[in-house]
Amino acid sequence: MTTPLDHYFQIVDSAHIAGSALDALADIFTEDAVVTHSGEMARGWGEIIDLHRAHAANWAEVALHWTTAPPEAGGSLSGRWRQEGQDPLGRACRGSGGIKVALAPDGRISRLHLTLTDGSDRARVIIAKHLEVWMIVDPGERAEAMEGIYTEHVRFMEPDNVFVGRDALNDYVDAVQRKAPHLGGRVVVHSQNRNYIHWVGSFAFSGAMTVVGSEVLRLNGDLIDEVVVFGSDGTSL
Known part of the structure; x- marks a missing residue:
């Protein structure tokens, strides 16, 4: 049985053949659908298609594989995904993670949550896990996720406040x-230098507020030990 989740992956898999194939995402998502993808967020057909086009542009050649679990109570679906290929510069790359979708009464996807938990771009995986934390609503679930991305005494530095520790x-x-x-967000660019990651993003919040800025993440192994937030003018927020 082909599920809406299978249809989603089939469309995404065809994007490297024809970029216009992603327009078909509008057929399987509701008009106000919400997608969280590798720490990024998009709402509505236009943003969702643009987000997937940006991700497709990172691959020159790609093979996408996925598995789907039997439907859960309430019609939700889940599965795993992985892809391998080459980036536009001919370098080998890979990524993998999980996926969950919620379906509207008409069978279209109303919410899709795709995680990036492993990949050849270590910095992007860490950024994804970092941003995922900020999307989790339940404090208990968020605390558990924090253990997998932040050190116990992580420092989060803003201009007027410094927060120390996961709690x-x-x-x-x-x-x-x-x-x-949080209503939407994109990772614009990122880079890594030894134990430091620098990334730039644009994020939308309620009240028509948009924040463009960057962060420097200092790592201890695969965990973030310090986050320094900068505004678009280069000053610490």
Whole structure:
């Protein structure tokens, strides 16, 4: 039986043959669908298609594989995905993770959550896990996810505040979500230099607020030990 999740992967898999194939995503998503993909977020057909086009542009050649689990109660679907290929510069690359979707009564996808948990681009995997934390609403679930990406005494530095420790950062994320819910976001560019990752992003919040800025992540192994946030003018937020 072919599920909406299979249809999704079939469309994404055909994007390297014809970029216009991604237009068909509008047929399987509801008009106001929400997609979280590798730490990024998109809402509605236009943003969802643009997000997938940006990801497809990172691959010159790609083989996509996926497995889907039997439908869960309420019609939700889940599965695993992986892909291998080459980037536009001819370098070998790979990525893998999980996926969950919720379906509307008409069978179209209303929410899709795709995680990037492993890949050849270590920095992008870490950024994805970092951003995933900020999308989790439940504090308990968020605390568990934090153990997999932050050190116990992680430092999160903004211009007026410094939060030390996972518990303090968890409380701060909760406060940010209540004050300005996250409505969308994209990772524009990223790079890594030894134990440091620098990335630039653009994020939308309720109240028509858009934040463009960057962060420097200092790593301890595969965990983030320090986050320094910068605004678009180069000053610390």
